[in-house]
Amino acid sequence: MTGRISRNMSTLRPFAAALVATLALSACGYKKTPPPAVVAAPPAWDAPVPVGTADVWPALDWWKGFGSAELDRLVADAKASNTDMAAAAARVTQAQAQLRIAGASLLPSLSFSGSGTTRRAGSGASTSGSATGSSNTAGGWNDTYAASLSASYEVDFWGANAAGEAAAAASLAASRFDQETVALTVTTGVATTYLQVLSLRDRLAVARSNLAIAEDVMGLVEARVNAGAGSDLDLAQQRTVVAQRRGAIPPLEQQAREQLTALAILLGKVPSGFQVAATSLASVGVPKVTAGLPSALLERRPDIKTAEARLSAADANIAVARAAFFPQVTLSASMALQQAAFGDLFSLSGAAYSLAASLVQTIFDGGQRAAQYDLSEAQQVELVQSYRAVILTALRDVEVALGSVDSLERQRVFQDDQVAQARRALELAQIQYRAGSGDLLSVLTAQQSLYAAVDAQAQIKLSALQAVVGLYKALGGGWQAGPQ
Structure with missing residues (x-):
């Protein structure tokens, strides 16, 4: 038995050598080039940045900062x-398969391949079957x-196949970055829409x-x-104000419903019956702003990163197109066995080999x-x-956002003071009107100022x-x- 195995192994050597040779002839390969430095990042932001946060980056769960x-x-x-996030995940799976x-x-x-043939001598008829037949x-x-x-094996001398794989790998990376972009868009959309719902509920409370x-x-x-101390004109004017205040409520209610519906869609839920528990922005804190460098x-x-990955894929596609100008080299090897008895088929004594x-x-x-x-x-x-455009847009977005955060925070302080003064003015106007030392116009003006200030x-x-x-x-x- 040992001698037979040795003979069989000896017979296999040419075929094994051919396989090793095909694998050893590796390609010249494709060398990935780094993305070009199309934009030089500035050393710092021009817009105001809170002290002590310039080198801090937002946490991964940044939305928790709202408390x-x-x-x-x-x-x-x-x-x-x-x-949208589910679809993005499916696109990543597709890119993995393409890779x-x-x-x-x-x-x-x-x-x-295997085959079995039964033939009757002299009859000219034959029947083909599977390789599990027996000699008779x-x-x-x-x-x-x-x-x-x-x-x-196609010898990848010019790196075409390696470049094709690199292009597919870059496309996979782009799909993953796209998935992160979709996730970022969805999470910020949820936060923005949720805040809008609460703000509209605040504005409804103000209107009521x-x-x-009034x-x-x-x-x-x-x-x-x-009592004969007022005129019908005064009464008509105040009734007009009441009607205006009542008319301001339905549009706000409709906007609140629309934003609640939009929030339900972002969550992948049916809008009917969907609600949120919070009723005011008073329960939401303002997180500490961090800008990073x-x-x-x-x-x-x-x-x-998506744009960078797509650029890498394009660079690899150029290598594929360049390799198409050169000849393709293919190596092949085969071994054929044929015996009259199935039990002797794999003895390798009658093996025939070919290399090409x-x-x-x-x-x-x-x-x-x-x-x-x-x-x-x-x-x-x-x-x-x-x-380059994506990088410039990103730098612009941060500058604009930093400026908005700073400007609106200062506006908020000024507006709080305006509301306090408008509320005090209405109280004084009402006191004077009750005492008969003030006119209704002062009350109407104070009402309008307070309503506008609180809504703003x-x-x-x-x-x-x-x-x-x-x-x-x-x-x-x-x-x-992370590591790719």
Whole structure:
């Protein structure tokens, strides 16, 4: 038995040597080039940055800085059920499959075939079956069994297959960065919409409070008219104010419903019956703003990394197009076995081997390869400019967001003082009107000023919180690239 195994191994050596040779002839390979330095990041932001935060980057769970447990839960729901995020995850899976497809071209292909034939001598008739038949010569029948193993390998001398795999890998990275961009858009959208819902509820409370004030003043005017101390004109004017206050409520209610519906869609939920528990922005804190350094932005924003990955894919595609001008070299090896008895089929005593090499060079293709190369180069030039545009846009977004955060925070302080003064002015106007030392016009003016000031206060607070959300989005939401 040992001698037979030795003979079989000896017989296999030419075939094994051919396989080793095909794998040893590796490609010249594709060398990835780093992305060009298209924009020099400034050393610091021009917009005001809070002291002590210039080199700090937002936390990955930045939304927790608002101090709202409900917002935390909504973001978690969106990550689990948002349709855009689910679609982005599916695109990553597709890119992973494309990478495996591209990587398969770097490996040899192996195939096996087997057959069994039964033929009756002199009859001219034959029947083919599977390789599991047996030899039987009784009655003029002859059985023949055959098996073959073949391997082929395209030698990647010019790096075309390696470049194709690199392009697929870069496309996979781009898909992953796109997924992060979608996640950032969804989470900031959830935060922004949630804040809008609460702000509209605040504005509704303000509108109803102002309606109550207007109705109280109308009662006072009616009492003065009944006592003969007021005029019908005063009463008509105040009734007009009451009607205006009532008319301001339905549009705010409709906006609140619309924002609540939008929030439900972001969470992947049916809008009907969806509600949030919070009723006011008073329960939401303003997180500490952190800006990070401009130079870090290139590594922190997923859309920048997406553009960089697509540029790498374009560079690899140029290498593929360039390699198409050179001949293709393919090596192949095969081993064929044929025996009259199935039990002797794999004894290798009757094995036949073949080794082959082929070289294919396209001589004329009507300029197709040249056009493909020109197309790949033009696409790379376009992506370089797109990469530069994305970086410039990112720097602009952060500058604008930082400026908005600073400006709105100062506005909020001034508006709080304006509300306090408007409320005091209305109190004094009402006291004077009751005492008969003031006119209704002063009361009406004070009412209008207070209503406008309080409504503006609610809107400015919303804008200040949304500016913080916008800054987190501009900075990449705390996301950072991991090892690829």
